[in-house]
Amino acid sequence: MKQKILEYNEEYQLFQPGDTLYLAVSGGPDSLSMLHFFASIQSSWNLTLYTVTVDHQLRGEASSQDALYVKQLSEQWGIPCRIGQVDVERYKKEHQVGTQVAARELRYQFFEQQLQDHAKLVLAHHQDDVVETMVMQFLKGVRPKGIPNKRAFKNCELIRPFLCLTKEDIKHYLDKHHVIPKIDPSNEEDTYTRNRVRKYLIPLLKEENPRLNESLVKLQSLFDEESDFLDQKAEQAFSNLIQLERGSAVFSISEFIALDTPLQRRVFHLILNYLYENHTLQKDYFDAFLEWMNSQIPNSKYEMPNGLTFLKAYDDCYVIRGHKEPRTYYKYLHLGEKIDLPNGWSIQASKANVTQLEDDARFFCDTHHISFPLIVRTRQNGDRIKPKGMNGHKKVKDIFIDHKIPKHLRDEWPVVTDQTGEILWIPYICKSHVSKDSGQEIIQITFDQ
Incomplete structure (x- = not known):
């Protein structure tokens, strides 16, 4: 078994000499064999090892005794x-x-909390776990992903160097080294789907295909190759399509x-x-989301759990996190001053050079047309502006x-107004008739979004 693991590690480079590894150990056969294996190579590989174990308090005194047993064995083998x-x-x-979801989330x-930066968390999943997971995914109608041998975890990495082993390999290893595991009786309860799949369904499948493990592991490898290709394409599409800013996103509906x-x-x-970020959804919302995206309902929204909302606005879809009431404001803007607005935007007023070019983010006018301070506020009912080059006002x-x-x-x-309340400028959108140059001292108002 030891040679299998080292060859697998040679192929996938999961751990290196000098690594700091945190071994997640429950006291069961799989994780205890992992603990013993790494204890046996700790010195030759110059590894810094820690054991982390969790008492879920689900089986009273037995739970705490299992955790203490792990601690005793770990320290006996020289691992804190x-x-x-x-x-x-x-x-x-x-x-x-459910119980299993709660236990898993708390465990992780x-x-x-325990991991140091750049350390690795080591889990003892093996081939039989991959098979169970894939069969369960088939039953749920989910595309089988199996179990990856490594992935990012916090600022570290999570690795599974035992995916090359079967449960029989582990049993033989424990017997050979006289290691006695703790057996969680809940693993035999028919209450949980995984237990029923392991106890009843997989033995039937192995009657039809005795090499089921090998077949499904190979299938997972094929799926992984295709998935990696599509993931790369998706990353490119995401980069081209999505604009990210301050915990929100916006993208073109037609392009999506x-x-x-x-x-x-x-x-x-x-x-x-x-x-x-770190939150994991317990349900796939894609189908419902896509139905909403394809609907012809304009200016509608699609709400997801934990405060994430998709908003349609013409051909754009905005994605915002958390329920946010509009923030109204009313601020004075003096010459030479810059003010920050509650939504993260800013606006400033300064003297301008006559050679500067006007654009949508800048408003120019003569000093005799305005007096400071100006007023920067949110819109109000009945607001009207007299646009530059247009007769009359517009709402x-x-x-x-x-x-x-x-x-x-x-x-x-x-909305920028003078002291009388006349609207001078709606940044990026509309300038009033006051925006003109009669050759006198020029003031520039600049907006930064």
């Missing part, structure tokens, strides 16, 4: 052990999830719809990964509509 104690029942009630939270469905699905999940509301400004942005968009 850290025990975490978590309240699974409380977490289940607070987050409305504890692991995150033009993508092939496999890329749409991956881009959707890349958006979620960016905005949800600000209609100007926002004409320029296709999304509804959720209109109530925070700045």
Whole structure:
């Protein structure tokens, strides 16, 4: 078994001499064999090892005794052990999830707290776990992904060097080295789907195909190759399509719809990964999201758990995190001053050079047309502006509509007025008739979004 692991590691470079490894050990056969294996190569590989184990408090005294047993063995083999104690029942009630999900999330939270930067978390998953996982994914109608042998984890890496082994390999190893594991009785309960798959379904499948492990591991490898290719394409599409800013995103609906469905699905999940950070959804929302995207309902929204909202605004889709009420403001702007607005934008007033060019982010006017301080505020009911080059006034509301400004942005968009309340400028959108040059001293108002 030892040689198998080292050859597998040689191929995939999961751990290196001199690494710091945190071994996630439950006390069961798989993780105890992993603990013993790494203890046996610690010196020759110059490894810094720690054991991390979690008492889930699900089996009373037996749970705590298992954790103490892991600590005893670990320290006996020269590896310091850290025990975490978590309240699974409380977490289940607070987050409305099942026992296994709660235990897993709490366990990984504890692991995150323990890891040092650039260390590696080591898990003892093996081939039989891959087979169980793939069969369960088939049953749920989910594209089988199996179990990766490494992935990013916090600022570190999570590795699974035992994926080259079967459960029989592990059993023989424990027997050979006289290591006695703890057996969690819940692993035999038919309450959990994984247990039923392992106890009843997989033995039937192996009757039809005795080399089931080998077949499914090979299938996973083929899936992984295709998935890696599509992931690269999705990363390119995400980079070209999505604009990210301050925990939000915006993209073109028509360009998203033009993508092939496999890329749409991956881009959707890349958006979620960016905005949800470490949160893991327990359900795939892509189908419902795509139905909403293809609907002809304008200016609608699609809400997801934990405060993530997709908003349609003409051909743009805005993605925002958290429920946000519009922030109104009313500020004075003096010459030579820069003010920051609540939405992160800023505006300033300064003397200008006559050679400077006007653009949508700058407003020029003569000093005799205005007096300071100016007023920078959000829109108000009945606001009207006399646009440059146009006779008469126009409603600000209609100007926002004409320029296709999304509804959720209109109530925070700045409006610049003089002291009488006359609107001089709506940045990026409309300049008033006051924007002109009669050759006198010029003032420049600059907007930064």
